[in-house]
Structures are given as structure tokens and as C-alpha cells.
Amino acid sequence: MQIALAPMEGLVDNILRDVLTRVGGIDWCVTEFIRVNDRLLTPAYFHKLAPELLHGAHTAAGVPLRVQLLGSDPVCLAENAALACELGSQVIDLNFGCPAKTVNKSRGGAVLLKEPELLNQIVEHVRRACLPIFR
Numbered sequence: 001m002q003i004a005l006a007p008m009e010g011l012v013d014n015i016l017r018d019v020l021t022r023v024g025g026i027d028w029c030v031t032e033f034i035r036v037n038d039r040l041l042t043p044a045y046f047h048k049l050a051p052e053l054l055h056g057a058h059t060a061a062g063v064p065l066r067v068q069l070l071g072s073d074p075v076c077l078a079e080n081a082a083l084a085c086e087l088g089s090q091v092i093d094l095n096f097g098c099p100a101k102t103v104n105k106s107r108g109g110a111v112l113l114k115e116p117e118l119l120n121q122i123v124e125h126v127r128r129a130c131l132p133i134f135r
């Protein structure tokens with residue numbers, strides 16, 4: 001069994017991840033969702049939200065950090081996922097669960113569960129973009 005520190009936008013930032021993973025008992029953690037709209041984010045932006053990427057994608061206590069992306073454009077999500085992998089994230093977490101109205105309004109999170117074809121395209125594009133990075 002593994003214990004993950006759940007992502008919480010506005011709460012579980014790098015400081016809280018540092019504090020809680022120092023306490024121990026957490027096997028891996030996830031960034032707050034990183035919103036992807038219609039462009040490739042910069043490495044600097046990823047580093048701002050996930051400074052652990054500058055340290056091998058681990059917290060100071062040595063717990064792996066995974067990047068979570070939120071969006072609905074398969075191509076753009078794939079490009080940003082590939083960048084996150086190149087920056088060191090070993091896993092990409094895709095947010096298909098956030099129920100917040102503000103997030104769903106911009107076609108992100110749980111609202112995508114109503115569009116299984118789109119979900120399939122997102123996963124397919126992200127896999128295709130990320131897998132070569134680990135080969």
C-alpha cells in the first residue's frame with residue numbers, strides 16, 4: 001500500500017508539501033492543479049508552482065512529486081505534459097475530478113467525465129508525448 005498526499009489547490013503548495021513530507025509516512029505527493037489553456041507554459045512557471053522539479057522532483061525529505069495538469073485541449077495538454085516530464089516529473093496526473101464550478105466552466109476537471117471521447121483523446125495524446133521521454 002502507498003499513501004499519497006492529496007492535491008489541494010490553494011492549500012498544498014510546496015511549503016506545505018515540505019512540512020508534511022518531513023513529518024513522514026507519505027509515499028508521494030502531487031502539485032496543485034496546473035491549468036493548461038491554449039499555450040505551452042514556461043519552465044519558469046512550472047518551477048514556480050513546483051520548485052521541487054529543480055531538485056529531481058523530490059521534496060527536501062526525498063518524497064517524489066508528480067505534476068497535475070488540468071485542461072481540455074489534448075494537444076496542448078500533451079505538450080505541457082511532455083515539458084513537465086522533461087523537467088523531471090516521473091508521472092503526469094490528469095485532473096478529471098475537480099467539481100468546482102469555476103473550473104468546470106472553463107471546461108476542466110469533472111465536467112470532462114461527460115465527454116469520454118475527449119478523455120480518451122487527452123490520455124492518448126499525453127501518453128504519446130510522454131512515453132518517448134522515458135525510453
Ligand SMILES: Cc1cc2nc3c(=O)[nH]c(=O)nc-3n(C[C@H](O)[C@H](O)[C@H](O)COP(=O)(O)O)c2cc1C
Nearest residue numbers: 006007008009010011031032033068095096097098
Ligand atoms: C480546497 C481543495 C482543493 C482541492 N484541489 C485539488 C486539486 O488541485 N487537484 C485534485 O485532483 N484534487 C483537488 N482536491 C480534491 C482532494 O485532493 C481530495 O481528493 C478530495 O478532497 C477528497 O478527499 P477525501 O476523499 O479524503 O475526502 C481539492 C480539495 C479541496 C478541499
